[in-house]
Amino acid sequence: MTDRADIWIEELDPPFVRMGHSVWPWQTATRISRRAAALGRNYSRGWHCAYCGELMPEWKRIDAKYCKEGCRKMAARKRRERKIG
Numbered sequence: 001m002t003d004r005a006d007i008w009i010e011e012l013d014p015p016f017v018r019m020g021h022s023v024w025p026w027q028t029a030t031r032i033s034r035r036a037a038a039l040g041r042n043y044s045r046g047w048h049c050a051y052c053g054e055l056m057p058e059w060k061r062i063d064a065k066y067c068k069e070g071c072r073k074m075a076a077r078k079r080r081e082r083k084i085g
């Protein structure tokens with residue numbers, strides 16, 4: 001089982017998102033709802049990719065800054081270029 005299927009986010013008019021999660025046994029539900037609460041805090045602050053500005057996918061780590069590996073790499077490349085230029 002992956003986290004990807006546990007929680008889903010639907011983007012409404014910014015800054016609002018709708019969040020749901022599927023029904024699980026108590027222990028799993030506790031874990032998911034903790035994660036959902038953390039996600040909720042992130043989204044309420046505006047959790048967007050630091051590179052492309054897309055809303056972060058709900059399955060990303062709570063402390064993730066980029067929506068995908070490509071964005072992380074591009075951001076790293078940009079930082080290096082800025083140092084040289």
Ligand SMILES: [Zn+2]
Nearest residue numbers: 049052067071
């Ligand atoms: Zn991105």
